[in-house]
Amino acid sequence: MDKSAVSYQGVSLSYDEGITWALKDFSATIPQGKITAIIGHTGSGKSSLMNLTDGLLLPTEGELVVMGHQLTATTKQTALNELRHSIGFVFQFPEHQLFADTVLADVMFGPLNLGVSSQKAKVAAQAALSELGISHPFYERSPFELSGGQQRRVAIAGVLAMKPKLLILDEPTAGLDPDGQQELLTLIKKLKRAGLTILLVTHQMEQVAELADQVLVLATGKLVFSGSPRELFADPLLLAKHHLVEPQAVTFAHQLTETYPELFDHFPITLTELADALAEKLRGAES
Amino acid sequence: MNKKVLFGMYLPGTSLMHRLDPRLKIMGCFWLVILVFFANNLFTNGLMLIALLGMVLLSQVALKKYWLGIRPLMWIILFTAVIQAFFSSGGHVYWQWGIISLTSAGLVQVGFLILRFFIIITASTVVTVTTTPLAMADGIEALMKPLKYLKVPVNQIAMMLSIALRFVPTIMDEVSMIMNAQRARGMDFNSGSLLTRAKRLVPVMIPLFVASFKRAEELAVAMEARGYDPNQPRTKYRQLKWQKKDTGGMISLIVLTGILFLLRQL
Numbered sequence: 001m002d003k004s005a006v007s008y009q010g011v012s013l014s015y016d017e018g019i020t021w022a023l024k025d026f027s028a029t030i031p032q033g034k035i036t037a038i039i040g041h042t043g044s045g046k047s048s049l050m051n052l053t054d055g056l057l058l059p060t061e062g063e064l065v066v067m068g069h070q071l072t073a074t075t076k077q078t079a080l081n082e083l084r085h086s087i088g089f090v091f092q093f094p095e096h097q098l099f100a101d102t103v104l105a106d107v108m109f110g111p112l113n114l115g116v117s118s119q120k121a122k123v124a125a126q127a128a129l130s131e132l133g134i135s136h137p138f139y140e141r142s143p144f145e146l147s148g149g150q151q152r153r154v155a156i157a158g159v160l161a162m163k164p165k166l167l168i169l170d171e172p173t174a175g176l177d178p179d180g181q182q183e184l185l186t187l188i189k190k191l192k193r194a195g196l197t198i199l200l201v202t203h204q205m206e207q208v209a210e211l212a213d214q215v216l217v218l219a220t221g222k223l224v225f226s227g228s229p230r231e232l233f234a235d236p237l238l239l240a241k242h243h244l245v246e247p248q249a250v251t252f253a254h255q256l257t258e259t260y261p262e263l264f265d266h267f268p269i270t271l272t273e274l275a276d277a278l279a280e281k282l283r284g285a286e287s
Numbered sequence: 288m289n290k291k292v293l294f295g296m297y298l299p300g301t302s303l304m305h306r307l308d309p310r311l312k313i314m315g316c317f318w319l320v321i322l323v324f325f326a327n328n329l330f331t332n333g334l335m336l337i338a339l340l341g342m343v344l345l346s347q348v349a350l351k352k353y354w355l356g357i358r359p360l361m362w363i364i365l366f367t368a369v370i371q372a373f374f375s376s377g378g379h380v381y382w383q384w385g386i387i388s389l390t391s392a393g394l395v396q397v398g399f400l401i402l403r404f405f406i407i408i409t410a411s412t413v414v415t416v417t418t419t420p421l422a423m424a425d426g427i428e429a430l431m432k433p434l435k436y437l438k439v440p441v442n443q444i445a446m447m448l449s450i451a452l453r454f455v456p457t458i459m460d461e462v463s464m465i466m467n468a469q470r471a472r473g474m475d476f477n478s479g480s481l482l483t484r485a486k487r488l489v490p491v492m493i494p495l496f497v498a499s500f501k502r503a504e505e506l507a508v509a510m511e512a513r514g515y516d517p518n519q520p521r522t523k524y525r526q527l528k529w530q531k532k533d534t535g536g537m538i539s540l541i542v543l544t545g546i547l548f549l550l551r552q553l
Contacts, residue, residue: 017355084473
């Protein structure tokens with residue numbers, strides 16, 4: 001039985017006192033230790049949902065339970081600070097939050113805010129930095145001297161150094177080169193293996209297919225789909241309705257099944273799965 | 288998110304107020320602010336309120352939005368009103384303690400003061416809510432034209448103004464985004480002494496400055512790449528055309544002024 005890390009119960013959010021709704025009657029659960037992908041178009045309410053989950057916003061109506069903390073419209077600020085101790089939130093373009101004189105000081109900022117001693121904060125910061133491949137010579141450099149990709153990694157290290165149990169990633173790969181993207185995806189898998197619950201906001205369906213255990217699709221503030229990536233990509237109508245583009249591997253597999261309806265026992269959604277399935281079929285044909 | 292602050296924010300629409308010439312709206316707003324100080328009795332203030340209500344209704348923006356715009360300034364108004372109430376003299380004295388006293392004349396003045404604040408804020412909100420920042424900059428530029436003869440670089444000032452206006456919402460969004468990011472990193476903006484709170488602005492201000500400089504540089508490059516030269520005479524894509532409804536608006540203002548000065552005599 002999966003325990004839920006976050007559960008949303010009829011959450012609604014309005015920025016203008018009920019004139020328009022950024023989120024309307026949203027209910028879902030985020031399983032613990034899994035990767036949940038959140039997809040939807042700009043303005044569909046993804047960012048609002050993430051801000052709610054981190055207690056940066058409070059719901060106008062309804063309630064959510066995040067890591068055992070209950071949040072409603074009247075939750076006190078002090079309770080929220082406590083909640084944020086167990087959540088790491090990597091914003092879109094997190095390099096925009098860098099401010100300190102040195103890389104190390106910037107990464108230590110989070111742990112220090114949690115009231116950790118500076119010695120422990122330093123250890124945590126170094127561990128997080130090495131996890132992201134930022135080596136010792138960089139520690140005393142100014143974060144503003146680094147390249148964009150390095151800044152991104154320093155910023156992510158700044159969040160990981162707080163040792164969160166729930167990690168929210170808002171389009172972490174946006175603007176990175178393919179290598180950087182791949183490294184980041186590998187890191188996300190590694191973090192999942194370490195037991196973190198991960199919420200991943202993304203526009204790239206390839207990432208959804210490759211990483212996610214669960215997908216939530218949002219459209220104009222409402223939940224329109226919840227299930228596994230395989231279920232999502234098996235439903236071309238739903239994808240078309242919400243203008244979502246399936247991964248290339250799925251398109252290719254669909255085209256193959258038009259000619260060979262019985263081709264796949266297990267429908268592939270990632271490139272690796274497609275290649276494996278095809279290789280197996282071809283081998284079967286030879287013998 | 289600072290979406291609640293309406294003061295200085297445009298709301299799209301097609302109402303009569305939206306379509307009026309920005310020059311008329313800016314000058315009209317100035318004129319109303321001056322008129323407010325000529326309103327000396329109940330009738331004149333009532334007249335101003337009716338005129339204001341007319342403008343608000345013509346703007347076809349929900350009254351609730353105006354209220355959301357005024358509310359953040361409520362404390363300033365109340366503070367000023369309280370000071371005014373206790374430090375003005377004249378008329379019947381209700382209560383006195385040293386130099387502090389509460390008098391009937393003082394209370395009447397407070398009433399007028401609150402009313403004036405209310406009218407001025409709402410009138411300028413009508414203008415900012417119905418005028419795009421660009422139209423506003425165009426309007427100001429047009430109104431500054433005479434200064435060209437004094438060798439004032441009106442074009443450059445207008446360009447700076449429109450760029451500044453254009454980036455106000457961007458920078459506000461950015462402030463809230465950076466604050467959220469630092470809050471997510473365990474920063475607590477809501478407790479501690481004034482000094483510690485001020486110190487906490489460092490992690491917000493530095494990224495903000497970095498991003499602003501970066502953006503300014505990118506904008507400058509983009510403008511130069513498209514051949515912008517500040518010293519060349521500029522043509523305009525959006526021409527301001529004075530129309531019949533603008534003349535109508537001006538006449539209404541003149542009529543309003545006339546009635547106001549008549550009512551002053553009562």
